[in-house]
Amino acid sequence: MAMLDTPTFSHACGDCPIRYRAVCARCEGDELERLEQIKYYRSYQAGQTVIWSGDRMDFVASVVSGVATLSQTMEDGRRQMVGLLLPSDFVGRPGRDSVAYDVTATTDLVMCCFRKKPFEDMMLSTPHVGQRLLEMTLDELDSAREWMLLLGRKTAREKIASLLSIIARRDASLALKQGSKRLVFDLPLTREEMADYLGLTLETVSRQISALRKDKVISLEGKRHVTIEDFDALQEAAGDDSDGGMLS
Amino acid sequence: MAMLDTPTFSHACGDCPIRYRAVCARCEGDELERLEQIKYYRSYQAGQTVIWSGDRMDFVASVVSGVATLSQTMEDGRRQMVGLLLPSDFVGRPGRDSVAYDVTATTDLVMCCFRKKPFEDMMLSTPHVGQRLLEMTLDELDSAREWMLLLGRKTAREKIASLLSIIARRDASLALKQGSKRLVFDLPLTREEMADYLGLTLETVSRQISALRKDKVISLEGKRHVTIEDFDALQEAAGDDSDGGMLS
DNA sequence: TGAAAACCTTGACACAGATCAAATCGGAAA
């Protein structure tokens, strides 16, 4: 029977932008105080751009609530999303002035920010923060590489199933329904955003969602509220290794 | 007129796996000695697999000569390359036991390796090494994201042009021919490997290379030896921002 | 040097997903 990766992390520990409790727990007294002193919050409305590609980015940040996307756009308007930021995710480039992608809020968004200079100073003096940041960046690189497999080799149906599976696994608001395999969540993306994420058109996204619904793998209430009727079947449709993301 | 990013880095500095001289230069006396003590070399023949996805990887390494690829494969055999390692590139995951992709030598390959444990110890005690590693990882993440744009949104012709442009810019053996815009290099990949990199079939790769040749953007001697006849036209065909990768 | 094995090119055709074009739905504002 399928079990999910339970999200054991959250935005916590005095809003330290380092994801896992296990690591935040290592931030103590002095360090936490310093983080408190340099942190501030920013809010964005759904649709607002947080920062444009090429702009100077003088802070690093952790998503507190809401969803943001990273995207790149070609001259003629073709767009590809290259990252999805959910609560507790980190964004920013210690050691670099500007970013190479647009960051956009797709829902109302609250981020916990740290000005870069003091954050970098802190990284230098507290090795485990830099350490953890390196691990997180390597994890992100792994996700990016998995996404490359999706973009280069998966069919439209597999792409949709993969995206639903990933959101379902990461979405903290997901609730297990009675029985076993059913999961419920709200899509934080429009069809067009999903298309830009998957390298498809919005029409193809719509058609494949309809197909998954017809096949009883998922069901919808309204356009955004999704129930995964059979998580195993969804994984199957995603073309992932059969035991990917499951425990026991 | 087009100028290339001149590769100002190289595998140097006592084989320190940190890429740029500017940083290696900060490795001194004691540190260099420790690196010397834990380093060793490994050679692989063209086609040999360095490590399989899921295997334990107890070392980190820097490519001294030759070319390696990182790739992921689906159960039914569909393959996607997710990384290209050229001389001076780094591979390995401090803080993780295993890798999520196959590493394969596509030419004869020499790597300078460091056992992971002592390397990690050194990272802890010399902050600038971890620092630099984080920067390199972030750079790699940026490349991965650019590649996602390529995989998701570019046409076959744009994909081929992008790959040629990237190899030309990074290949240390490239030689400027008389005049201005011509560049010469040897492809380190077969048509099939290029296809796996670009999310295409080898037939499409072959056809698009023929098309670029017919359009006088490139010319070939044999199958591997490429002359870029007009770098600007190649960039144009790649669909990149018109000033990407150029100076002045 | 010759023969086999890779590797590559080209052609004909098929098909998944793109494009163009209408509906239809659903949430927000009045």
Next chain:
DNA sequence: TTTCCGATTTGATCTGTGTCAAGGTTTTCA
């Protein structure tokens, strides 16, 4: 509640790239 407008679905058709197939070319190794 009604109206409106953006978001979504669905249909018809087109096209870029995949698939299958047949030669051709380069490299390797005896």
